[in-house]
Amino acid sequence: MSALSVEKLRVRFGSVEVLKSVDLAIESGEFIVLVGPSGCGKSTLLNVIAGLEQATEGRIEIGGREVTGVPPKDRDIAMVFQTYALYPAMTVRGNITFGMECRGVPKAEQKEAVARVAKLLQIEHLLDRRPGQLSGGQRQRVAMGRALVRDPVLFLFDEPLSNLDAKLRVEMRMEIKRLHQRIGTTMVYVTHDQVEAMTLATRIAVMNGGVIQQFADPQTIYDQPANLFVARFMGSPPMNAIPARLAASGSEIAAMVGPDAATAVPLPNATAAMKDWVGREVVLGIRPECITLPDGEQPGKPAASLPATVEMIEPTGAETMALIRVGQSEIMARMRPDARPAVGSVASFALDTAKACLFDPKTESRIA
Amino acid sequence: MSALSVEKLRVRFGSVEVLKSVDLAIESGEFIVLVGPSGCGKSTLLNVIAGLEQATEGRIEIGGREVTGVPPKDRDIAMVFQTYALYPAMTVRGNITFGMECRGVPKAEQKEAVARVAKLLQIEHLLDRRPGQLSGGQRQRVAMGRALVRDPVLFLFDEPLSNLDAKLRVEMRMEIKRLHQRIGTTMVYVTHDQVEAMTLATRIAVMNGGVIQQFADPQTIYDQPANLFVARFMGSPPMNAIPARLAASGSEIAAMVGPDAATAVPLPNATAAMKDWVGREVVLGIRPECITLPDGEQPGKPAASLPATVEMIEPTGAETMALIRVGQSEIMARMRPDARPAVGSVASFALDTAKACLFDPKTESRIA
């Protein structure tokens, strides 16, 4: 069964078109993550799905039922807000039961539901506190509790973790993941943190400027980004985009990079489409973790060698990042923790080109 | 020359002792990062150094000069605040020149200084805007500008990046690093983000509960944490702390972990101190990146094998994290991006024990 289907959705605020023909079809039980830069329309999309904002055009179905004109409370959804939007003057219990109260659920049932949810989220001891007396993580849990108690067809999350500090964010991320594994309800989850997107989603929708750029599973998004925007947005540090010229040597093709396009980066997994671009300018996309210092080279992988100047190194403990320069391009490389190339020196970096991508420099879409 | 020296500093607010005998000696040109959890006294230490808060006891020297009783403006320091504390009603230019104005610097000189700093930080086009009209990153830069224009002996930064989003934080971090490389002034930088600490610092002081736990260079902090607190605080995900029993087999010693302490983790770099602990309970500290799936095993490295149940995997694109279970202990492992052990299966993980640490379970200090 389709849990949510959005068709040709357009939203206009005054003269600004915030969503431009958005289509989404989500199966029951999926965990969909919407990512995109600030202002791209993620919250707007969520609000329209929830019925909190009016669509200018288009059709939305939730659980197979058309919902145009249906008020939020009757859409069988639950929503968690970025700011949690906990009712400050109510206790945690009040926050959780308020929705049921509004719908006239009998007290006994309410009590039972609160108990169930509180146990699930381990907030039993917080039930009589007010939001002001809770830590960030606890608040987040209460906000989840308020949503969970509804047992809806669809959960909507609007950046539920963005107010937490890094450590807590990692913990809560895992909890949400576990939760989804346990209850299996369909979720639409907005974030602009790509790590969250990668780790949580069954499928990711990358948005920009009111348009969905790519809607696919995380691995596809990471390895075969539909365009340069997706390539750059997903992954931290982002994928390196190196101007190159495509050359053929026999049946193999290679991207020529660096000063005078002198360095050849062979592309073993070249497709037919790529071959059409031989002799033309392209953008070579290659992820930092595919650029290492040679002694990390692994047997059996197609590799190229790239001489480059080391501009800066950043050891983070678990790995060492290096900013290297090839001609005009600054490139990030991700190395073993103990790698320490001297800043200013020229080293020969190993490239794992199996996952390298090519992009059309004009349209910025991937050449596949 | 010593840029800053803090001796036996104590600060008490009412009945609460916020700083308990802090000692720090910083050489000129260093980049010191103070890290620690919220409320541990980082800001207080910075405020006392700046003269914004009174020390209860102790002695502070800046640039070789005792500064007790010297007002902040005469301490030859500059400070960047977490909230930036830009003067809201002044233009960017006004914010930068205000300090000079207070000190009666001639107009012409002021103008020159602003021009210099604005160029350095690339905020020339913003000079006539007000803080309210700037983005987070721009504000951060203006706050830096206000500090830089002073050309002081010492820079103090109080979590200058914590209000920025993840992407911007990474960019600004690099800029600060470049800046330090360029101007070479001594800096004391507060953060609770350990990646910032690792990548920026020449030395890191890890604080907790008003006490400096360890003061050393990043690599030492990361590889030889003074105690479990430091070990856990630095690194994300944090170092795994696995209860173990130390056993000797010949000249080698090994930590016995897992159910019934059945699995031996050999420790090749054992020190004499460690040997004293043979037969006793210890805590084995091992970082996630030292636990991988065997096909990533690298030749020439001492390795142990650990059979564990895979509880959850989190592919982030650039790597894949796995939560694995050995007996009672949940352990994080950090694997290659394409590693995909099945959740629930038992796999044999490879341990790089060269950097493993042992801790006293009672005092939590490292056994070295």
Next chain:
Amino acid sequence: LTQAPAQAEPRLTVISQWSAGAEGAAMDAFGKMVTEKGVKWEHSPVSGFTTDMMNKLRADIIAGKPPAASQLKGPEIKAWSAIGATVNLNDVVKATDYEKNISADLAKIHKPKGDWIALPLQIYRVNTLFASKKAMDKVGATELPKTWDEFNALAAKMAAAGITPVAHGGIGWADAMYFELTLAGISADAYRKAIMELDDKALRGPEVLAAFKQLRQLTKWMSPSNAGQHWSVFLPALMKGDYGFLMMGGWASGVLKKGNFEEGKDFLCGPTPNNTGKPVFDMNADGMIFWDTKNADLLAGQKATAQVAMSKEFAKTFTQINGSIPVRTDIDLADAGFQDCQRDAAKNLAGAIQANQAIMSLGHNMAQTSPVTAALRDVLTEFVHNDKITPEEAQKRLADAADTVR
């Protein structure tokens, strides 16, 4: 909400500004007398300034529920009777000898279109001169000055002796009052023409100019530091002999009495200086207007109340409490309840009526309707407090002001 049926006991709803002190007590006595006639007395005072009372009246008229009677005086009776229906009291008044025993000028005010619609309750002599006994003693004077020349001479002596000759609070109505006293004391006829009839020639005539000149002289004898104060604030200093004279309506004697000062011992009381040779009486008369009503109980109450208000008994009781004098001229004030000052005023009134020199006060809204009074008062009060305005200039302004409101 009237719970009683239409034919029930007579009652009277009345609003006035007399709520407290002597005025309140006088009203209570009035009420008692009315009650004795079987009328339920429902007095609802609107304390404060007269305007506040009139606002209340206006609101009640707008609401269509005016009280059966309300305090109102002077030409305002005419103005207000134009906006609300009033009761015709002709039968009640004509049944008595009332009309024969009051001043014709006064009667006219209370029957603006020929029919009695209102009744005067009491009269105050505005032109009353109070002298500080101590100040008089100091300059060796024993008698109050009779004419302005005598006054000026005595005041000059006092000034020389370090006494401020004139005590004056300096609120608008009092400033206007000082002008009217000087003019009335110079020529009551001119006053009648200029102020009461707004005759342009008289306004620009020599008497008015002379009055302004005398007033300017008076202002020079006032303490420059008195303005915006209630006149009673300076009574202590007056009694101490720091000030020489106070010109104020007869009500001031009541206040002095209440402050434990004695006539003859602490102060002297008499008419203000008068050059005309015949008695002059500057009149301030409070009145009560009766509003039309359909309720029989109220109509009956109005009739009974009017009868009380015209009675001699009422005239005595009401004025004794207030320190005023009766409207009726056929009342003997020999009772111990009256003060010499009142007796003097009553005698004065009778004489003035005979000499046709009973005039209506400007400062107390008896001479003109409010808009006119206010326009004239603005000129006068400014003149008193601004010595850069010459008498000639002031006269011109006064005449011009009269032009705009005539």
Next chain:
Amino acid sequence: MTQTATTMQAGQTRPARTAPRRSWLSDIPDLLTRIVAGLIAAAAVSYVVGFTLWTVVISFTDSTLLPEYSFVGFKHYFTLLRSRVWQVAYFNLTIYGLGFILGATGLGLLLAILIDQKIRAENLLRTIYLYPMALSFVVTGTVWAWLLNPTIGVEHFVRSLGWAQFNFGWLVDRDMAIYCVVIAAIWQASGFAMALFLAGLRSLDADLYKAAAIDGASPARMYLRIMVPAIWPIVVSVLVILLQTAIKTYDLVRALTAGGPGIATTLPTNVVYDYMFQRGLMGAGSAAAVMLLLSLLIVLLPYALFQRLRRGKGGGHG
């Protein structure tokens, strides 16, 4: 609400009810409540618009004691504009308005800054400064009339202490009396301004003070250049609140100077009252009220436009 609250608490101890119990609030149809809310707002709007329009209409009529509808055009406006009282009143309003608003703002600011210096007995002092707000203008006017009166008040007191030459006769000086009104009004309202400013200063980021300390700003410079501009929106609120007080001041003058000496302290509201009720010239009084409101619009409209302009420009960042 109390009922639902108690039942909620009771629900924990007593056996739970079986019948569904909605709160009474949810029984009222949503649409109805919205309509009612709309009507309430509409009432508030129509009161302002209706009463203002009514006054405008009356100002064109020859109404005297009661409203009537015989139109006379702009007659009253011309008469008023030419009348001396109105000119004086208008001039007075300018002096009084400026003096009072600037004085109360300045004093309020000064006191707020002084109180902000981490002083002892802050609560006590704040209460002392604030309490005049609790009194009516009538009381304020009466008492200040005594205090400022040379023959009985401060001048008299100081002289009795031995300074025989001490002079403080503003109240009876027709050029200075208006400043007495200013003093009394400042006395009453400056505490309120202080409270608002203090609230503003307290809500500022503490780091701002630290930044200024490091920049080496003297206290005066710090407050004038940084803190006060930073609470500018509050300053504006205070100015607006004081402006409406200034415009509406009436009873203070009535009790303090009765408009005198002469007409030296008459304010437009006194004229409005005088014309409408004392003189019984409702048409002219309405015209005076309308002119007062018009002059207010001259101050407020540019400000509103300026605000809108600034908001339009500032856009994006909160």
Next chain:
Amino acid sequence: MVEARSLSARGGRILLYAILIAFAAFYLTPLIVVILNSFRSFQEITQTSVLGFPKEFRLDNWVQAWGSYCIAGICSGISPYMWNSLLIAVPATLISTLLGAMNGYLLSLWRFRGAGLIFGIITFGVFLPAQMKLVPWAITLRDLGLSNTLAGLVLIHVVQGMSFTTLFCRNYYVNVPQDLIKAAKVDGAGFLQIFWRIILPLSPPILIVTVIWQFTGIWNEFLYGITFSEGSARPVTAALMALSANIAQAREYGIESASVLIAALPTLLVYLFGGKYFVRGLTAGAVK
């Protein structure tokens, strides 16, 4: 050097306190004058001056003012009128605050076209001089059949008060996150329910400000009080006027002072105990 610094700092502190205390004296003087007068007899004041120290502290004025002074033949002092004022001020304050909160909520959290204009108009209401509205109110009350009733006065103060309460509340509510409304909508709460259950419980800081403001204003108001009430149903300010503003009488300054103090007691208490919350409420965002 350290010595000198602390000395000058101490000098600064002394100056600071001197200024603060001087201003405290400035603010307190009028109150002290009134308090002193309330203990002096009519004769004493008449024979000396309205400013002076009581020869002996007499409580007569207080006793009379409270319970035996005659106003319109009813010799019960001002105490019954206090009750009337409470009957007017309390409901008017509460209702105008509640309706203002409702308006503020409507105008700030249910943003709709024209909300700004409506807010502007309502706010303009605070500038309308009282005199101007006297006659329109008389007409309105007549049409509603509320002439000379307490309900009429309450209505006047509620409607006029809404201008201020709406102004304060709206400026407070614009800082309430819109997400709260959205969350409540998803929970199924309606317009009134959101207001009553979620917004109102958030509002005490600003409600205290509006309540104090309104209560003081309504309590001290006398023009409408005099004009639109009747008989023994008048507010205390109207009763106070009976003690002042007469041409023909010397004012009973002693009783007047005692009455003023008694009549001002409720508002003074409100400021005394509410002042702290007043400032706190303002800090919480009342002013913007």
